Amino acid sequence: MKAFAELLDRLSWTGGRNAKLRLIADYLKTTPDPGRGYALAILTGDLDLGDARPGLIRKLIAERTDPTLFALSYDYVGDLSETVALLWPAPHTRANADLSLGDVVERLRETGRAMLPGVIAECLDRLDETGRWAFLKIITGALRIGVSARLAKTAAGMIGDKAADEIEEVWHALAPPYRDLFDWIEGRIDAIATKDAIAFRPPMLAHPLEREDLAALDPADFAVEWKWDGVRAQIVSDGRGGAALYSRTGENMSRAFPDLAQGLCVGHAALDGEVLVVRAGAILPFSALQQRLNRKTPGVKLMADLPGHFRAYDILSLDGEDLRALPLSARRARLEEFARTIAAPCFSLSPLTDARTHAQIAAARMNPAAFGAGADGPAVEGLMLKRWDSPYLPGRPRGLWWKWKRDPFEVDAVLMYAQRGHGKRSSFYSDYTFGVWRAGALVPVGKAYSGFTDEELARIDRFVRANTTNRFGPVREVRHEPERGLVFEVAFEGLNRSARNKSGLAMRFPRIARIRWDKHPKDADRIETLERMLDPA
Amino acid sequence: MFRRPRERAAPRATNSDMNADASAQILTLTEAGLYCPAGGFHIDPLRPVDRAVVTHGHADHARPGHRAVLATGETLDIMVARYGETCFGTGQALAYGAPLKVGDTTVTLHPAGHILGSAQVAIAYRGARAVVSGDYKTRPDPTCAAYEPVACDVFVSEATFGLPVFRHPPPQQEIGKLLRSLAQFPERTHLVGAYPLGKAQRVIRLLRDAGYDAPIFLHGAMGTLTQLYERHGVALGDLRPLEAADKSVAARGGVVVCPPSATTDRWSRRFVDPVVAFASGWMRVRARARQRGVELPLVISDHVDWTELTAAVEATGCRQLWVTHGQEDALVHWAQQARGLAARPLRLLGYAEDGEPEGAA
Numbered sequence A: 001m002k003a004f005a006e007l008l009d010r011l012s013w014t015g016g017r018n019a020k021l022r023l024i025a026d027y028l029k030t031t032p033d034p035g036r037g038y039a040l041a042i043l044t045g046d047l048d049l050g051d052a053r054p055g056l057i058r059k060l061i062a063e064r065t066d067p068t069l070f071a072l073s074y075d076y077v078g079d080l081s082e083t084v085a086l087l088w089p090a091p092h093t094r095a096n097a098d099l100s101l102g103d104v105v106e107r108l109r110e111t112g113r114a115m116l117p118g119v120i121a122e123c124l125d126r127l128d129e130t131g132r133w134a135f136l137k138i139i140t141g142a143l144r145i146g147v148s149a150r151l152a153k154t155a156a157g158m159i160g161d162k163a164a165d166e167i168e169e170v171w172h173a174l175a176p177p178y179r180d181l182f183d184w185i186e187g188r189i190d191a192i193a194t195k196d197a198i199a200f201r202p203p204m205l206a207h208p209l210e211r212e213d214l215a216a217l218d219p220a221d222f223a224v225e226w227k228w229d230g231v232r233a234q235i236v237s238d239g240r241g242g243a244a245l246y247s248r249t250g251e252n253m254s255r256a257f258p259d260l261a262q263g264l265c266v267g268h269a270a271l272d273g274e275v276l277v278v279r280a281g282a283i284l285p286f287s288a289l290q291q292r293l294n295r296k297t298p299g300v301k302l303m304a305d306l307p308g309h310f311r312a313y314d315i316l317s318l319d320g321e322d323l324r325a326l327p328l329s330a331r332r333a334r335l336e337e338f339a340r341t342i343a344a345p346c347f348s349l350s351p352l353t354d355a356r357t358h359a360q361i362a363a364a365r366m367n368p369a370a371f372g373a374g375a376d377g378p379a380v381e382g383l384m385l386k387r388w389d390s391p392y393l394p395g396r397p398r399g400l401w402w403k404w405k406r407d408p409f410e411v412d413a414v415l416m417y418a419q420r421g422h423g424k425r426s427s428f429y430s431d432y433t434f435g436v437w438r439a440g441a442l443v444p445v446g447k448a449y450s451g452f453t454d455e456e457l458a459r460i461d462r463f464v465r466a467n468t469t470n471r472f473g474p475v476r477e478v479r480h481e482p483e484r485g486l487v488f489e490v491a492f493e494g495l496n497r498s499a500r501n502k503s504g505l506a507m508r509f510p511r512i513a514r515i516r517w518d519k520h521p522k523d524a525d526r527i528e529t530l531e532r533m534l535d536p537a
Numbered sequence B: 001m002f003r004r005p006r007e008r009a010a011p012r013a014t015n016s017d018m019n020a021d022a023s024a025q026i027l028t029l030t031e032a033g034l035y036c037p038a039g040g041f042h043i044d045p046l047r048p049v050d051r052a053v054v055t056h057g058h059a060d061h062a063r064p065g066h067r068a069v070l071a072t073g074e075t076l077d078i079m080v081a082r083y084g085e086t087c088f089g090t091g092q093a094l095a096y097g098a099p100l101k102v103g104d105t106t107v108t109l110h111p112a113g114h115i116l117g118s119a120q121v122a123i124a125y126r127g128a129r130a131v132v133s134g135d136y137k138t139r140p141d142p143t144c145a146a147y148e149p150v151a152c153d154v155f156v157s158e159a160t161f162g163l164p165v166f167r168h169p170p171p172q173q174e175i176g177k178l179l180r181s182l183a184q185f186p187e188r189t190h191l192v193g194a195y196p197l198g199k200a201q202r203v204i205r206l207l208r209d210a211g212y213d214a215p216i217f218l219h220g221a222m223g224t225l226t227q228l229y230e231r232h233g234v235a236l237g238d239l240r241p242l243e244a245a246d247k248s249v250a251a252r253g254g255v256v257v258c259p260p261s262a263t264t265d266r267w268s269r270r271f272v273d274p275v276v277a278f279a280s281g282w283m284r285v286r287a288r289a290r291q292r293g294v295e296l297p298l299v300i301s302d303h304v305d306w307t308e309l310t311a312a313v314e315a316t317g318c319r320q321l322w323v324t325h326g327q328e329d330a331l332v333h334w335a336q337q338a339r340g341l342a343a344r345p346l347r348l349l350g351y352a353e354d355g356e357p358e359g360a361a
Helices: A002-013 A017-030 A035-044 A054-062 A067-077 A080-087 A101-110 A116-125 A129-140 A149-158 A164-171 A179-185 A211-215 A258-263 A286-293 A300-305 A328-340 A358-366 A374-379 A454-466 A527-531 B073-083 B171-184 B199-209 B220-231 B260-264 B266-270 B286-291 B306-316 B328-337
Strands: A222-228 A231-237 A243-247 A269-279 A308-318 A347-349 A380-387 A401-405 A409-420 A429-438 A441-448 A468-472 A475-478 A487-492 A494-497 A505-508 A511-516 B028-030 B033-036 B041-043 B051-053 B066-071 B088-093 B100-102 B105-111 B119-125 B128-132 B154-159 B190-193 B216-218 B239-241 B255-258 B275-279 B296-298 B320-326 B342-345
Touching (some): A035 A149, A035 A179, A054 A067, A054 A080, A101 A129, A116 A129, A149 A164, A164 A179, A222 A401, A243 A258, A258 A308, A269 A286, A308 A328, A374 A380, A429 A487, A429 A527, A441 A487, A441 A527, A454 A468, A454 A475, A454 A511, A487 A505, B073 B220, B154 B306, B199 B216, B199 B255, B216 B220, B220 B255, B255 B260, B260 B266, B306 B328, B320 B328
Parallel strands (some): B041 B051, B066 B088, B128 B154, B190 B255, B275 B296, B320 B342
Antiparallel strands (some): A231 A269, A380 A401, A409 A475, A409 A487, A429 A441, A468 A475, A487 A511, A494 A505, B033 B041, B100 B105
């Protein structure tokens, strides 16, 4: 447990992808079974031990500490798990402190709800500060260390010479603590026997299309599909009543969308599609889906208000037959045939567009409703162009699939605050809060930390340092007066109402499109411009 | 100047509650900080005074401009190194344990274990004794004399880490984290933020004791005080100023010790993808470490943690506990509730939260 706790601790501080991979791979390489397998399962989210409620943790610490000292400590630290990890009174002897991760996992899995508090307390007694912090993160299900299932699998492959996609292909046949996986990666066995089960298939991804690329394409070679403003996902059912919903990166989302996982356990297929929220036949704005995504396990009321929906656009296997080598034209026919057999209200087939020519394709992107999207038009965020002859290949192969997103929204906003970045950017002011005018004053409307080159970053950094009007820890207030300040052209994908921000607005994926050194803050946009861009809700 | 104190009126006391007590003649609180009426001197005064006893060389305790300063020889050296020869009128060195008559009192200095030369000030007067501990730590530190508990009636303590969430791990364990990271990321320079007085030398010494004998590169602000430590017999191994070194050597891994602020300063841009470490007791709290943009927090402190703090208070056998600065509420609560001591917070605002403006903790 000590080594795994140290790994989680290091990962929580490490930003770089390569550094994270090395930390995980080194851990897996040097840790014996079954501990490393349980560790991998915790990182990939395949081992859910997160049943402990904050109330239980609070009760345990209350039994052990002076209430005033606890209150002062919690107030200072600000996070319950961390406070408890630091404050937990350590027994004077830690003779049996070598609690292994395997012990922890097996104890927690065997323990019923009634005995859980005692087992948690005993584990906390036997761990040090970092160990307790990691343990509490695991049992409260709040890991938040910036490691995706995909990244963890990539790291596991690195201890041999297996690619993440190879691991994905066999992952469904495995269970923690994955002894056979490590045997295979480390070359002790040649292959893993896979049975047809609820397996995630690594998805095929598209390249962005620029307007000038379009002319070089022959529209007759392409299926032109809608690009939905939802979340890419894969639903896999085993024909025996089991199904799972996976994210694009292979995270199992079934618990967050039980309405989909249960509603679509029909048939025996693996489908590629989009998760949306559809109520009374209408696709709700992305903000509604965001509310579902924010909840690890949704309540009945939330699911009734915001029902999950799966819109399918590809089929990867059917009745145990792998269809991925077939051309899209053949897969589409099989998908349409399959879709006719599914009557679930949480399922639909993603229609093809009516666009057939270059001009129609360009027009459909601007006006989806006129090219077959109808009332779903506002939920379209662009087009997908997929070669009819393309097999389904994992990764992002060139020249087969294209995505052509609608133009982002843009506003001119004024830099108001700048914060130092992290990692390589820790000496640069690289995170920017910007605002627009409301009743003669600037009001912050968003934050962005991308969209500029290193040279531009260096120039903005110099500007921030030379125009600082106030400092708050790592944040600097930057001069923002009508005649003096810096204007950004900010691009974003959508706009929602939000009670969290002073402006009442929240942008989706804002980034700096251009730096307008030529403009004065007084030329920036007003809040009314943004309010006209609000998603219909 | 300390040998022949002149007769002078005691400064106005701001706390009348202590006046009834006999110990008020030993110690009272004035606008310039702690004052000993019976001896006619201040301790770590916050503004220039005639006569100051200085516990240690950190900037918030050792301020320039006093007419006469009494301190350990090391502390006087540090003050001169930082502020120049004219930073006080006269300096008088007092060895640990040697008694000195000052006014009607007898003053002795005792090792505080905080940094080189750090001392607790014990003041004896008519059978009563007060100890002003300054900043202190009780665990061993090879770069300074070991803390010595001193029995007293009134104990004046800091409470920088005066919350039970602060329990510092063994520093060797933290150095182990640094060494493992160096092995794991040998191509990345490890930029270790450490306060230039005390922490930097301790981190270097800990690295040497753990068997790290490669050259350690120093930021320009580190040189003077590090040399001073070496002159006082603290061996620190192969140290090289970064400026004079071949930058490509430093950019290919290894350890660079710099002031904490330098890790987020433009100075740090010369390193390609460094691992930024920070050695401080504050690294125990994640939000504090995150604010610093640290990738490798090292919980190494030159102050007592909660367990050591409460044990140190108990070991003095004091009846009264005065808390100068830090997280005083929790310590005062503990002293009153758990130990039945007369405890009060002084809330001396002049002492920086971090012991120094730049994270000496």
